[in-house]
Amino acid sequence: MPSILSRLKTLIPGPSKPPPPLIPRYKRPRPKTIYPTDFGGLDKPLAETEDIVIPRLPSEQVKPVQEYPQLRYKPSQWAHVRERGRRKMAFVLDKFTSEPGAMVLLGVTAGGVWGLGIYEALLNVKSGVPVGEVWRFVVRFAAANTFGALTNTSVAPETIVASLNLDPSLFNFIPHSPEALYKTLDPNQAEARLHAVYARVTRGLAAGYMGVASLLRVINWTFMASNIYRERVLSGREPPFLGVEGRVFRLCGRVSDTLTMSLARDGEHVLPIIEEPSNVRHLLQEYTRNGSVPMAWHIRENQYGSPQAWTGLVIDEPALLKTKSGERLLYIEADGTNSEDALRLGTESADLSLEDASAAYRMIEDIAHRTSALPSFTTVRVFLGDMLQKGQTGGGMEYTLRQRKVDILIDSKLPILTEIIKWADKIAAPGWQLRKVIFETDSQEYFHNLTALLKIYGFTVLDISQVSPEDAGKLPRLVYYRRTGSTVNAFRAILDADPIDPGRICVVIDTKDGLDTVQQLKSRGYLSGEETTIVCSSDIYDTLLRQVRTWCRMGYTPKQIQAELDAQNVYVAQVAKAIAQQAEDAKKNGELKEGEFQEDLAKKEVEDQRAKQDAKSTEKEGGNE
Incomplete structure (x- = not known):
């Protein structure tokens, strides 16, 4: 039986034998007889095949806006702002809980200023005043002067009394005019005035120094939260926002030429899972709006099967693709192509391997199964790569991508x-x-x-x-x-x-x-x-x-x-x-x-190292700012 090589030699055209026809452009689906390909070794004889009928699928091309109608509308900026604010506030609260000393200092300062305000308020109350009215005045006076103490200002007690519509005769106001002060003050009022001044000064010192220091620390943490959040987004460590209608999880390895095209067309409907965020930092800056909207996930090389590497990634119901029959699909794609290498046949993948992709398939599916709010779904695993690339088992047997388990294999x-x-x-x-x-x-x-x-x-x-x-x-x-x-x-x-x-x-x-x-x-x-x-x-x-x-x-x-x-x-x-x-x-x-292939890999490795150094220097500059 002839081998593949010998049979291909008979296909070379000549004067009396025209070349084989090109691949026809198939139209509407109809049954057609084809011969399935034998992907065994080249030296093996071709097996005799039987005619099988496979119904052809329609070849209509859809545009991105037809696949994702949400692309016609701008995303809700308010929803993004609200979610960013919530995450930054969570960071500030986490800093508070992780530093007990800061919380103790702020609590003692606020409590001391509040207590001094209550003490000063009680000095202005005459004896025999009903308890209810006393505490209305005291609480209102302490609250108003607690915030005013940050700028060393105070609210007069008569202003508080007037705002509460209380009887002024029930309170022991201190006059502001020196002449009136000399004529009206008795020794008890003078002693109360002296204690009120002491309380006001102490309150201003405590709030003006310790309170302002605690407030500045909170403001500093707020600015830190903005910078850290931006860097987490650009490094793929911040979980993506939820609520995107139809999302494709794309395994991209270190570099993916297709990712740039997909992001330009589909935006946040593609969630890239990348090994080296520094290699695509310019893309992340552009499509995350300079670190505002997280839309990527970072997995280190050889950690696709580690559950800890996927901690934080959440899959919600809108992310599942919908079919015409209403079925939900968890759709995962893997780009196993070598960057800028379209005509080299049968070479091994220098980036994302099928083994790493298989581990990622399982991890993403496990995350979806652990989410109780999701409806029933079917997982679709797609791998894009060179179908002719070979691997080898421990026993020395060679295999191709065709012989590995994957739902849909697209030859690149x-x-x-x-x-x-x-x-x-x-x-x-x-x-x-x-x-x-x-x-x-x-x-x-x-x-x-x-x-x-x-x-x-x-x-x-x-x-x-x-x-x-x-x-x-x-x-x-x-x-x-x-x-x-x-x-x-x-x-x-x-x-x-x-x-x-x-x-x-x-x-x-x-x-x-x-x-x-x-x-x-x-x-x-x-x-x-x-x-x-x-x-x-x-x-x-x-x-x-x-x-x-x-x-x-x-x-x-x-x-x-x-x-x-x-x-x-x-x-x-x-x-x-x-x-x-x-x-x-x-x-x-x-x-x-x-x-030749190894030389190209070495050059790309040098470029990856330079990209990492540039990303680190950019991160340091952002931190200094």
């Missing part, structure tokens, strides 16, 4: 390859000898993979060094470097130097920032005529994740959705698998640079 490589094939078929000349494409890249592995892929479809991939200046302006050109910034710079250089129609260029980029930069070139007049084809991996991934969520909301089961995803890429999957095996063999034989 095949959609990118499919878009490139569509562009090449649309832009290249129809003659076999003219179906040539220039691929400009700095990666040997990218060049090898795309050359092998497009060869199946009758294309010849050329390096820029293999083309004359005259042909360089005529042939279609694909631009993709290992960094998005390098891709954008190369694209800009092509537009400035080469006489080429921008409509014959395809730019593959990975980040939203790169996509915005390329689109800005059009507004500045760099792109004229036909539009340049832009294949943005983060845009494609976000669209795929939204499509899967839409199917889940429509009531389709994860098994049906997985069958649809497999059917969309059934042919390209086998081609990509063979190419990945060829690339691995070429590395072993020294034909390809083997340490």
Whole structure:
């Protein structure tokens, strides 16, 4: 029985054999016969498969405002302000309870000032006054002069008597005029006046020094609460606000190119769970409104299965997605892609692994089950990653993501390859000898993979060094470097130097920032005529994740959705698998640079360390302010 590699060789087109058709754009759902993919080893013979009928799912794309109607309205600022105030007040109260000395000092000061106010009030009361009226006057006088003591001021007793509508003859007022004071005071009144002055002075000293010191401490804690709250939000340690209608829990690892696109479109409906908040601090500052609205959660690497790491995260009923039938879904997504690495096939995940994602799935589900107020729900686990990446058990057996337990597995490589094939078929000349494409890249592995892929479809991939200046302006050109910034710079250089129609260029980029930069070139007049084809991996991934969520909301089961995803890429999957095996063999034989992927990881590690240092310095500056 022939192997996959030998069978793929028969697919190479020639003069009498046209290339295989591109993946068709499926329309309304209807039964269609497909051949399921065998994801076993490449050297194993293909198993004989039977025709199976799988009903196709609808491919309507929904916009973010259609998925989340709440995006049409601005969130309630008052609700956010009230919740922030409550959390800051809780911090201040916690500081009080954690420092008993401060509470004792404030209590003794307030009690002493209050007691001195009562004593001074009693000095102004004549004997024989009814007890009820006495205590009305005393309590009102002490309360008014307690607050006034902070500024060393006092309220006259006759003012208190007039406010209470009491008989002035029942009180022993001290006149303010010196002449009247000399004529009317008897020795007992003079002694009472002297004690009242002593009480007023003592009250002012106690409130003016110890009371003000305690008040300043409270104010300082209030400002500290604002700074600490902001830093907790930006570091992912502050629990997100509740009440968001429909929330997706997104596991992002250290870096996720798709996260930027999702936050720009869905806002707080996406709750990112990140390992290194310093790597995405600029995103958190923007979408948390500079640390005002918490919308992220921080989990350290290798702590996804620790219950303590998830303490504080709360899942409420509105966060559950709703289906058309009324069923509730706890929806969890995991981004296991490598940052800025869309064309390297079969490489291991350098960020979020499926094992960590599985542990996080369980922890989030346990949190939801412990919340008694939640209705019954179904958990949907989605993983986005390279389906060809391999792992190894302790016994030495290799496995792929396909063989691991997950509800829905989305391949991150095949959609990118499919878009490139569509562009090449649309832009290249129809003659076999003219179906040539220039691929400009700095990666040997990218060049090898795309050359092998497009060869199946009758294309010849050329390096820029293999083309004359005259042909360089005529042939279609694909631009993709290992960094998005390098891709954008190369694209800009092509537009400035080469006489080429921008409509014959395809730019593959990975980040939203790169996509915005390329689109800005059009507004500045760099792109004229036909539009340049832009294949943005983060845009494609976000669209795929939204499509899967839409199917889940429509009531389709994860098994049906997985069958649809497999059917969309059934042919390209086998081609990509063979190419990945060829690339691995070429590395072993020294034909390809083997340490290229490791070099990229080392560079990204250095960038992560710099981001951490910048975040720490920013935190110190905020604390000093």
